[in-house]
Amino acid sequence: MILVTGATGTVGREVVSQLLAAGKKVRAMTRNLAKARLDSRVEAVKGDFNERDSLARAVEGVERIFSLTLGPQTGIHEKNLAQAAKQAGVRHIVKLSAMGGDEQTRNVIRKWHDEGERAIRETGIGLTVLLPGAFMSNALHWRESIRAQGKVFSNYGDGKLPPVHPRDIAAVATRALTSDGHEGKSYPLSGPEALSIAEQVEILSGAIGKPLEYIPINDEAARVGMAKAGMPSLLIDALVPFAQFIRDGKAARVFQTIQEVTGRPAFTFSDWARENAAAFR
Ligand SMILES: NC(=O)c1ccc[n+]([C@@H]2O[C@H](COP(=O)([O-])OP(=O)(O)OC[C@H]3O[C@@H](n4cnc5c(N)ncnc54)[C@H](OP(=O)(O)O)[C@@H]3O)[C@@H](O)[C@H]2O)c1
Numbered sequence: 001m002i003l004v005t006g007a008t009g010t011v012g013r014e015v016v017s018q019l020l021a022a023g024k025k026v027r028a029m030t031r032n033l034a035k036a037r038l039d040s041r042v043e044a045v046k047g048d049f050n051e052r053d054s055l056a057r058a059v060e061g062v063e064r065i066f067s068l069t070l071g072p073q074t075g076i077h078e079k080n081l082a083q084a085a086k087q088a089g090v091r092h093i094v095k096l097s098a099m100g101g102d103e104q105t106r107n108v109i110r111k112w113h114d115e116g117e118r119a120i121r122e123t124g125i126g127l128t129v130l131l132p133g134a135f136m137s138n139a140l141h142w143r144e145s146i147r148a149q150g151k152v153f154s155n156y157g158d159g160k161l162p163p164v165h166p167r168d169i170a171a172v173a174t175r176a177l178t179s180d181g182h183e184g185k186s187y188p189l190s191g192p193e194a195l196s197i198a199e200q201v202e203i204l205s206g207a208i209g210k211p212l213e214y215i216p217i218n219d220e221a222a223r224v225g226m227a228k229a230g231m232p233s234l235l236i237d238a239l240v241p242f243a244q245f246i247r248d249g250k251a252a253r254v255f256q257t258i259q260e261v262t263g264r265p266a267f268t269f270s271d272w273a274r275e276n277a278a279a280f281r
Helices: 010-021 053-059 074-088 108-123 136-149 164-179 197-208 219-230 233-247 258-261 269-279
Strands: 002-004 026-030 042-045 063-067 090-098 125-133 151-154 186-189 215-218
Touching: 002 010, 010 026, 010 164, 026 151, 042 053, 053 074, 053 215, 063 164, 074 090, 090 108, 090 164, 108 125, 108 233, 125 164, 136 151, 136 269, 151 197, 151 219, 164 186, 164 258, 186 215, 186 258, 197 215, 197 269, 219 233
Parallel strands: 002 026, 002 063, 026 042, 063 090, 090 125, 125 186, 151 215
Antiparallel strands: none
8 A cells, every 4th residue: 555645736646646557556645535536546544744643544554655745844744754654664755855956055945855854764764755846837826927917927037947747756756656676766856958937938828829928027026926926935935045046057957867767758848838728728
């Protein structure tokens, strides 16, 4: 049995469906069973990273876990999960972390994940760490301004980054959860090409069939926009300095890990844009 946490989210939903396609028995965790809309073939379990008893039930009889935690509580949440897993005899955890600079330039989000990673390592359970860069699906944050004004506002300037398709992250997770040789590995995950926001907007424009304009903005305007969109201030504080990193060209590196682990090329931003065009119309 494989437990998928974050099973209702962008990556977790994909992990669930790819594990099912591989013929695996899946238990999917959510805080709200009524809202979860999980595949009828999974065993759904109610669980919350804040509630240790719920985690003890979720990991019962489980061999491997896909661990998806988020936010500043990541360290404590993953510690709760890892300790329950240790008690239950789980032998392998695949953790979704984040790319986030080297020792000197670590961003805050990666630091949250490092705490979670440490907590898992302390239990001695086998660990695989996935280190994706920006998700292609972050473009969904542009939905409103695209629908209303045909514009995309960003503080990334001309900086390039290779966004990664969530389905590819899930594909690597699925491989790691279903085949041997991934324990002790860390996998940096990027899409196949580094693109500026202007280039992403051009691709999206072609997929939607509507002219779009990229409007560069400064960090302060970006901060205001994120707050208006309801983003928690802790996350805004974590994301704004990251824009400078991108503008400086430090986030442009393309990794081949998806091809290496899955044996097929990574999906392109054009693929993602075609699949998701309807969301912007
Ligand atoms: N977006 C990016 O560009 C990017 C880049 C690198 C790394 N990441 C990492 O990717 C992760 C986010 O992945 P995602 O976008 O797939 O997530 P998401 O779509 O936001 O989904 C979050 C999931 O977490 C579950 N969850 C939230 N709080 C929980 C709690 N207290 N207990 C149990 N489950 C809880 C939710 O389940 P229920 O609501 O059903 O309980 C939901 O399934 C984060 O760790 C982030 O750091 C993101």
